Amino acid sequence: MACSLCSSPSSLYQPLCNTLSSSSRDSKPRNLNNNFYHSSKLNTLSSQSRTAALQITNVSLQDEKIPQQETSEDSNFKEKTGSSSKSYIWVNPKSSKASILRRSSYDAKYTSLINAAKSLNSCSANKDDVFKVLNEISDKLIEQDAVVILNNMSNSDTALLALKFFQERLKFKREVVAYNVSLKVIRKGRDLDKAEKLFDEMLERGVKPDNVTFSTIISCARLCNLADKAVEWFEKMPSFGVDPDDVTLSTMIDSYGRAGNVEKALSLYDRARTENWRLDGTTFSTLIRIYKVSGNFDGCLNVYEEMKALGVKANLVIYNTLLDAMGRAKRPWQAKKFYQDIIESGLSPSYATYTALLRAYGRCRYGDDAIKIYREMKEKELGLNVVLYNTILAMCADLGYVDEAVEIFEDMKSSGIEPDSWTFSSMITMFSCCGKVSEAENTLNEMLEAGFQPNIFILTSLIQCYGKAQRIDDVVKTFNQLFELFITPDDRFCGCLLNVMTQTPNEELSKLVECVERANPKLGYVVKLLVEDQDSEVNFKKEAADLFDSISTEVKKAYCNCLIDLCVNLNMLEKACELLDLGLTLEIYTDIQSRTSTQWSLNLKSLSPGAALTALHVWMNDLSKALEAGEQLPPLLGINTGHGKHKYSEKGLANVFESHLKQLNAPFHEAAPDKVGWFLTTKVAAESWLESRKSTEAVAA
Numbered sequence: 001m002a003c004s005l006c007s008s009p010s011s012l013y014q015p016l017c018n019t020l021s022s023s024s025r026d027s028k029p030r031n032l033n034n035n036f037y038h039s040s041k042l043n044t045l046s047s048q049s050r051t052a053a054l055q056i057t058n059v060s061l062q063d064e065k066i067p068q069q070e071t072s073e074d075s076n077f078k079e080k081t082g083s084s085s086k087s088y089i090w091v092n093p094k095s096s097k098a099s100i101l102r103r104s105s106y107d108a109k110y111t112s113l114i115n116a117a118k119s120l121n122s123c124s125a126n127k128d129d130v131f132k133v134l135n136e137i138s139d140k141l142i143e144q145d146a147v148v149i150l151n152n153m154s155n156s157d158t159a160l161l162a163l164k165f166f167q168e169r170l171k172f173k174r175e176v177v178a179y180n181v182s183l184k185v186i187r188k189g190r191d192l193d194k195a196e197k198l199f200d201e202m203l204e205r206g207v208k209p210d211n212v213t214f215s216t217i218i219s220c221a222r223l224c225n226l227a228d229k230a231v232e233w234f235e236k237m238p239s240f241g242v243d244p245d246d247v248t249l250s251t252m253i254d255s256y257g258r259a260g261n262v263e264k265a266l267s268l269y270d271r272a273r274t275e276n277w278r279l280d281g282t283t284f285s286t287l288i289r290i291y292k293v294s295g296n297f298d299g300c301l302n303v304y305e306e307m308k309a310l311g312v313k314a315n316l317v318i319y320n321t322l323l324d325a326m327g328r329a330k331r332p333w334q335a336k337k338f339y340q341d342i343i344e345s346g347l348s349p350s351y352a353t354y355t356a357l358l359r360a361y362g363r364c365r366y367g368d369d370a371i372k373i374y375r376e377m378k379e380k381e382l383g384l385n386v387v388l389y390n391t392i393l394a395m396c397a398d399l400g401y402v403d404e405a406v407e408i409f410e411d412m413k414s415s416g417i418e419p420d421s422w423t424f425s426s427m428i429t430m431f432s433c434c435g436k437v438s439e440a441e442n443t444l445n446e447m448l449e450a451g452f453q454p455n456i457f458i459l460t461s462l463i464q465c466y467g468k469a470q471r472i473d474d475v476v477k478t479f480n481q482l483f484e485l486f487i488t489p490d491d492r493f494c495g496c497l498l499n500v501m502t503q504t505p506n507e508e509l510s511k512l513v514e515c516v517e518r519a520n521p522k523l524g525y526v527v528k529l530l531v532e533d534q535d536s537e538v539n540f541k542k543e544a545a546d547l548f549d550s551i552s553t554e555v556k557k558a559y560c561n562c563l564i565d566l567c568v569n570l571n572m573l574e575k576a577c578e579l580l581d582l583g584l585t586l587e588i589y590t591d592i593q594s595r596t597s598t599q600w601s602l603n604l605k606s607l608s609p610g611a612a613l614t615a616l617h618v619w620m621n622d623l624s625k626a627l628e629a630g631e632q633l634p635p636l637l638g639i640n641t642g643h644g645k646h647k648y649s650e651k652g653l654a655n656v657f658e659s660h661l662k663q664l665n666a667p668f669h670e671a672a673p674d675k676v677g678w679f680l681t682t683k684v685a686a687e688s689w690l691e692s693r694k695s696t697e698a699v700a701a
Contacts, residue, residue, distance in 0.1 A: 018389065039129050093548055102233055109140070112137055113148045113152070114152055117135065120158045121153055121155040123158060125157035141169065143170055145183055147177055152381035156186040160198070175205070176213065180210075190220065190224050208240070210242060211242050218248065218251070231252070231259045232521035253265050253268045254283050256421050256425060262294065282436055285321050292324065297325055314345070316348075316349075316352075320356055327361075330364050332364040354376065358370060358392060365398055367399045374392055384415075386418070396430065397430035400430070400434070402431075409427055419450065421447070427443045432461040440462060456489075459482050463493075464496050464499070467504070470505070475515075476494075479519075491551050491554070495559055495562065498516065500512065513528055522547045526540075544581060547559070548582070556588045560589070564576045564580060564583075564611040565608050565611065576611075577618060592615055600637050601639070602615060602619045604640060605640060605641065613660060616660075618655075624694060627687065634683060639652040639679040667682075
């Protein structure tokens with residue numbers, strides 16, 4: 001029986017010395033420890049091994065090369081065995097020489113060095129205590145021993161004192177290695193100021209920094225979240241004649257991105273793809289974040305696909321960044337896909353995962369998915385903050401999820417999160433849209449007790465609520481409160497007042513005319529021409545055109561719809577037609593009528609009931625004129641009212657049209673289920689109906 005034993009203590013020195021050798025430079029650097037440092041892992045001999053082959057594996061201390069030094073025991077051993085530092089001898093484990101060789105191996109000394117490092121980590125950071133620990137082993141210390149001790153330390157204060165001790169007693173052939181491992185200790189403590197001071201000391205002693213020096217300081221800056229500093233140190237390298245390796249260059253993509261230099265980050269990324277640098281998840285996460293902030297959401301997805309093609313596995317940070325990006329892009333279906341990828345990859349969703357999903361679903365009004373995520377968070381006791389509660393409550397208000405909103409609102413208060421003005425605004429808006437007056441008023445009182453005053457959004461919602469309930473006096477009261485709070489009415493508020501007028505009995509309209517005049521004089525004048533000065537010789541269409549020129553584009557269609565509805569309610573069909581024509585001229589309405597060789601259509605999806613009925617009236621006249629002019633109708637004619645009903649409406653436009661078409665005895669009938677909201681008729685039926693309608697009108701005349 002025999003065992004394999006390292007031939008000399010220098011077999012351990014060799015790995016420490018053999019860094020930055022030609023062989024290591026020819027191979028790709030390992031992408032570890034924030035991509036700045038190669039690991040320095042020492043595999044030691046086990047003195048208790050009996051039959052296993054004992055071999056010291058190569059290690060790297062920042063790819064530094066230190067000239068090999070041999071002990072006298074090493075030289076004697078070589079002379080006796082004729083063995084090189086990398087060769088092995090077979091020794092009978094029962095022989096007395098085996099125990100002697102084990103005692104003379106580096107294993108015993110390495111253990112003492114590790115123990116010294118532990119003692120230095122725990123001792124007081126003063127010169128006497130540090131030097132006392134090192135004096136116990138100073139007689140046998142060589143350059144490599146100093147590196148081993150420093151490399152295994154974590155206390156930067158005692159490490160710097162230990163470095164001074166070694167500098168006083170040893171003649172370094174590669175002093176930069178000692179500085180580099182000392183910087184590594186400082187990096188563990190995330191103390192960039194201390195690292196910069198040690199760098200200055202290096203220069204004062206005439207020690208030239210190398211790539212590892214800079215990469216260690218850069219990684220320290222990154223750990224301290226000081227991207228600007230990382231960039232600053234990276235850009236110093238050329239002035240010292242140091243060329244960064246591809247590992248350092250790869251990590252600088254992240255640093256430039258975080259420092260806000262997007263152009264440089266993307267330039268490095270293009271170079272990385274060309275030169276096949278090894279990139280890690282942190283770099284890809286930064287690239288996705290860069291594209292997200294710039295609004296290039298397709299760029300986010302492209303980076304993700306490139307990452308997968310390179311074999312880099314997405315971590316939770318990357319997935320969370322993608323989820324947030326897809327939420328901002330209003331692509332909830334892709335957010336859902338990434339969430340499924342998280343589950344399938346075996347990762348556990350974090351709080352950030354759930355919040356990103358909740359924001360994505362909430363913003364895009366994926367109501368059921370948002371509620372599901374909310375319930376998962378609640379089940380896992382992941383508390384929401386006020387912003388997340390407001391996001392989901394706003395979504396519930398928009399979608400009409402009344403019961404869910406009430407439940408979440410109560411959960412919010414019971415969890416100790418205080419509602420803010422936006423919370424109350426969402427709840428009051430929702431109750432107002434549903435016409436739940438008492439609930440809206442109770443929520444308003446609760447808001448006042450919490451110390452919040454109603455803003456213009458809340459007052460707008462209350463006016464809408466009272467209007468639905470036809471409590472016109474309360475509408476006027478709320479309107480006056482707006483001025484008491486020194487709030488200036490905006491276009492949306494005036495539009496809400498106008499909408500209330502379309503629901504108000506004719507005998508009470510005068511109460512609101514004065515309010516509209518105070519809020520917007522031009523709008524008030526147009527309304528007054530309809531309600532009170534119907535016989536005025538003023539050019540109504542011109543006054544309406546002046547009004548539309550004075551308001552924002554976002555509310556023009558709403559104003560035009562309401563004014564036409566008001567005309568219809570007042571049986572002023574001619575003015576309704578004038579407003580519809582003005583809306584088409586100003587492109588407030590587009591593509592209401594469309595024609596192909598096979599079908600003529602009336603598209604009413606964006607119109608209010610009054611505007612839609614007016615458009616139908618105009619279309620029927622246009623069809624009659626077409627027949628009179630000898631035009632041939634197409635095989636099919638259709639009216640598209642849109643599908644379904646508004647979330648807060650008791651009946652949709654389709655229901656309104658169905659009853660109106662029956663009153664007109666029009667031959668349009670609801671289409672098949674695959675064309676919801678469409679009413680269709682044939683050419684023959686339409687022509688017959690139009691002829692009969694013409695005859696009826698002639699008799700009536």
